[in-house]
Amino acid sequence: IFMFKLTCVRFKCSLTNTILDVLHQRAGWVEVKEDGEWDFNWCDVGWLRENYDHSYMEEHVRICHFRNHYELTRKNLMVKNLKRYRKTLEREAGRLEAAKCDFFPCTFELPSEYHLFVEEFKRSPGSTWIMKPVARSQGKGIFLFRKLKDIMEWKKNGTRSEEQRDEAQVESYVAQHYIEDPYLINGRKFDLRVYVLVTSYLPLKAWLYRDGFARFSNTRFSLSSIDDQYVHLTNVAVQKTAPDYDPEKGCKWQMHKLRLYLTAKHGSETVEALFKDIDNIFIRSLQSVQKVIINDKHCFELYGFDILLDQDLKPWLIEVNASPSLTASSQEDYELKCRLLEDTLHVVDMEGRLTGREKRVGGYDLMWNEGPVYREDVSLETLGSTYQIPNTHLGCVNDRKKQLRQLLRPFPGPKRA
Amino acid sequence: MMDEGTELSVTIAQIVQRLKGAHLHSQLEKQARECLHRPEIKLESLKEDVRNFLRVSGWERKLQNAVYRELHILPPPGHPAAPPEHTKEPLAYMRKAQASWEKRILKSLNSMCTELGVPLARKRPIPEQKELTNKWNEMGTDEPDLSKFRPVYAPKDFLEVLISLKNPNHDCREGLTARSHWGLIQISLNVRAIPQMREAYPELSLTCCQLGIDDHAHIPPDLFESEHIRIGNKVVSEQDSAAAQQYSRQGCPTGLRAQLWALILNATNEPEDIMHYEQLKAAVIHHDLLVDNLIYKDVKLTASNDDYYFVFEDFLYQVLLCFSRDTAVLEHFSYNSATPPKSYIQGKTGTEEFAVVYPPNGVVPFHGFSMYVAPLCFLYNEPSKLYSVFREMYVRYFFRLHSISSSPSGIVSLCLQFERLLQSHLPQLFYHLQKIGAQPLRIAFKWMVRAFSGYLSTDQLLLLWDRVLGYDSLEIVAVLAAAVFAFRAENLMEVTSLASAEAVLADLSTLKVMPLLQIFLFA
DSSP: OOOOOOOOOEEEEOOOOHHHHHHSSSSSEEEOOOTHHHHHHEOOOHHHHGGGGGOOOTTTEESSSSSSTTHHHHHHHHHHHHHHHHHHHHHOHHHHGGGGGTOOOEEETTTTTTHHHHHHHSSTTTOOOOEEEOOOTTTTTTTEEEHHHHHHHTTSSSSOHHHHHOOOOOOEEEEEESSSSBOOTTTEEEEEEHHHHHHEEEEEETEEEEEEEEEEEEEOOOTTTTTHHHHHHHOOOHHHTSTTOTTTSEEEEEEEHHHHHHHHHHHHHHHEEEEEHHHHHHHHHHEEETTSSOTTBBOOOOEEEEEEEHHHHHHHHEEEESSOOOOSSHHHHHHHHHHHHHHHHHHHHHTOOHHHHHHHSSSEEEESSSSBOHHHHHHHHHHHHOOOOOOOOOTSSSOOOHHHHOOOOOSSOOOOO | OOOOOHHHHHHHHHHHHHHSSSSSHHHHHHHHHGGGTTOOOOOOHHHHHHHHEEEEHHHHHHHHHHHHHHHHOOOOOOOOOHHHHHHHOOOOOHHHHHHHHHHHHHHHHHHHHHHHHSSSSEOOOOHHHHHHHGGGGGGGGOOOOTOOOOOSHHHHHHHHHTTTTOOOOSTOOOOOOOSSSSSSSSOOOOOOHHHHHHOOGGGTTTSOOTTTTTTTSSSSSSGTTTHHHHHHHHHHTTTTTTHHHHHHTOOOOHHHHHHHHHHHHHHHOHHHHHHHHHHHHEEEEHHHHHHHHHHHHHHHHHHGGSGGGGGGGHHHHHHHHHHHOOOGGGGGGHHHOOOOOOOOTTOTTTGGGGGEEEEETSSOOOOTTTGGGGGGGTTTSHHHHHHHHHHHHHHHTTTGGGOOOOOOOOOHHHHHHHHHHHHOOHHHHHHHHHHOOOOOHHHHHHHHHHHTTTSSOHHHHHHHHHHHHHHOOOOHHHHHHHHHHHTTTHHHHHSSSSHHHHHHOOOOOOHHHHHHHHHHHHO
16 A cells, blocks of 8 residues: 655666666656665566565565575475475365366476385386476476486486586486476477466456467477487476577477467367466466465565477466576567566556556456456346356457556556555 | 361360370270279170269369369460460560570579589489488578678569560650650550450459458458358369369468469379489488579578568478479460470580580579469468469469560569550659659569569468469459559659659558459459
8 A cells, every 4th residue: 555656666686678668767766776775676586585574664665585485496395385285175175176286297306205206106107208307497407317327326426417416416306297288389398487476365456468479399298318418308498508509490389379370270269278277377386386485575586487298288287486587688679578577567557557456457467366357347237148258368469558557657656555 | 367166176285195194094004904994884884874974983083173274374375386485475576585584594594604613413422412402491500601692683674674575566765755665665455455354353252252351350251251161162072173273362371372373273192293303302411502592592582581481491492492493384385385494515605416405494483483382382382282282373373473474374464454554544643653754564573583483472372373273363463553553653653753652652561462453353
C-alpha cells in the first residue's frame, strides 16, 4: 500500500546487460553508486546471500529476489518440494488431482537417495538417465548414462573432469529420467523458455509473459550419441561452444512462431490443451514452494521456466531459473528482453501508477491471484458454465504498447488507496 | 473461331483423355465393380444405383476435385490451327526473349561444368549411395565444399532481361510523351487497374470479414472467426476442392490451412504418391547431379540463414533434390513459355534422339529458389506430402515468376502492374524515386520473384498465399508490393538515394498484409 509518491527512483544494478539499459532508459530512475541508498535493487543472488539478512529495507523498497528462492531453483530442493506437495495433494484431494503434478521426470537426489534411485533404475532397464549438478547453470557438469557402471566410475572420480575433481567431494547431483522421445521439429530437439513473474507468495500472485522462445539444438537428435552433449542440451550457452555453432544463425524461435507451427500441425484444440497443461506446470510448481519461501513484501522475482515437450505433446518441467539470462543473443532477442524487463518494472510499479486490480500489464497476463484468473470476469452468462478460459496468452499477440498507453497515467500521483 | 459448344466438347475431351490413364480412373472402376455386391444395387436401375453409390461414398467428389484440378492447368483454348508454341506463349517476341535467356542459362551451366570439371550427372559409387541413404534425414549436416559453385543466376540478372524487353510492333522512338513508360518495363500488357480489381477481389473489401484483419486479438471471435472456422471444418469434411478455393479467399484458419491447401491443389498422399516420392528418392541416391550442388548452395545461403527457416534445412534438400529428378514436372512446359534445357550425349549435339533434358525436371534453380518451399515446411511434415503440395504449387504458380510470358500472373505483367499502380496512385513518389535513381521496381522485384517468401513474417506470408490460391492468381503479389510502397511513402519521399530507399524497405517483417491490401484497394 503506497502512501506517498516518488519523484525519482534510485536504483542499483549488479548486471551490465539488457537490464541495465532498461533501467537507464526509464524516466525518473537514477543509478546510485556503491554505498548510496537505493529504492530498487536488481541484484545477483550472490549479493543477496551476503547482504539481505543485514539490510533494513523501508516499506517502498523493492528487490528482485526472494531470500530462499533456491527452494524452487535448485534441482534437488525443487524435486523435494514438489514430491512433498504431491503427497499432500494426494492425501487431501485424491489421486487424480495429485496426477496433475506428474510433469517432472522421475528424479532422485544423489548421493542421499542413491538406493531408491538404483531400485527405479533396475525397474526400467535400457532407459537413459541424465545427471545434473544441483547448483550449476548453463549446462555445466551434465552428462547422460545408461548403465550403472557409468556412474560407478564417476563416483570413484574416474571419469570426472578436472573441474569436478577440484570441487569438494560431496557435491549434490540429481539423477533424472531422460526424456527419450522429445518432440522434434525436423529432427531437432528444442526446449521452451517461458517467463513468470511472482510478486508475492502469500497470497500467491503470478504473472505470465506472452513472449518467450524455443531454443533449438544445433544438431539432429539421436540417442546413439549420448556423449555428445551438444545434441542433448539446448541451452544457448552450451550451443555456443559446439563446433558447428554459427553465431549468425539464430537457434531460437519466438514463442508465437512455435505456436503457429504447432497449431498448423496439430490444430488449435490440441495446442490450446497443451498450453493449458503448461500453465498447470507453473502454478503447481509455485504452489509447491508457497509455504516454504520467505514471503517478504519487498521481494519479487522473474523466473525463467524451462519446459520440454515430448512426442505426445506432453510438457515436462526441466528446471526453474531465478536469474534467467538477460544477455541478448541477437537483435530480436534484445528487443524481447527489453520488453520483458520494461513490463516487469511496470508490474512492480515503483511509480504507483497501477490500481492493483489489473489483469494485464503490457505483455504480462495475471495468471494466478490467490486463485485462478479467467479472461472473462464472472457474470450472469459465465456463472452457469463449468468451463472458463484462463487468462493466459503464451505465444499470442503482444500488443503491449497500445495496452500500456491506455493503462498508465502520467507519473505523479499515487493511484492506490 | 470455334463456337462455345465445340470449345466445351474439346475441353471435356482433353480432360477425359488426361484422367483416363490416371490412378483415380482405375480406382473408380474398381469401386464400381465391387459395389455390385451391395444390396441397394438393382439390375433394373444399375446405372443410376452405381452413380448414386459413387456419390454417397465420396468418390464422385474425388473425381470432381480431379477435374477441377485439370481445369486449373488447362491452357485457354486457342485457334485450332495455332502451333503448340502458342499455347506456351502467344506473343512471338516474348518467346524469342525467353529462348535467348534460356540459351544464356544453359551456357552458364555448361561453362561451370567445364571450368570445375564436374560432370552434369554421374552415377554414385555404392559406398557413397549407402552413406547418403543413412544420412537422408540429416543432409544438412554435410558441409561439402561449395565455394567453387555460383548460382546460375540471381533475380537481378533476370530483371535486366525483362527491362530490355521490347515489342517490335511498338515504336518507342517518339521520346517522352504522356503514353511513355516511365518505369523500367517498356512493353504494354493488359494489366488491371484498381476499379477492375475491386470487382475481382470483393472478399477483400472493407465490408467483408476475413482472416488477417477480423481475427485480431481485440475482436470477439463470435463476430467472424468462430463461424469461419466452423465453415472451414465443414469444407474439409466435404473434401470439396472448389469450395476450399472459394473459402480460402477470406483466409484459412491456422489449424485447417494444411488440409485446405492440399484440397485446393488436389495434392494427395495416396500410396501411389508415396511410391512416386520413394522412386525419386532412389533416383537421388543413385545419381549425383551438378544442380544438386546449386541446390545445396542455395539452401545454405538463403533458408539456412533465415532465423526461422533454418530448422527445415533437411526437408528442403529432401524436397528439392527429388524435385530436380521428377520428369512428371515436364508436363507443365506445355503451358509454360519456358522450354527445358537439353543436353546432348557427347558428340551427338543436335541429334534429337540423343537429347536429354537437364535437369530431368527441366527447371534450373536460381538464387532464392528454396524459398518457394520453406514456408510450406510450416504446414506439412511428411516429406511426400510436402513434396506433393510444393510440386503442384510450382506447376500452377511459381513457374510464372521466372519465365518471360504475357500471362496475367507472369512476372512481366506483375512488374508492369506494380509500376502502373504506383504511377497512378502515388505519382509524386514514383517521380521522386525515379529522379534519385531509385526505380521502385529495382527494390520490389526481388519480393515478387519469391512471392514475398523470406521477406514477410511467416504467418503473414501464409495469409497472402491463401489469397493466391483462393483467387488462382499471383496478381495480388503485385498489389501488395505497391501497397508496401504506399505504406512507407512518407519516409520514401525523404530519401535521396537508392541505398537509402532500400534501407527504408529492408525490413518487411512487421507488416500486416491484409490491412495493407484492403486499404490500397478499397480505401
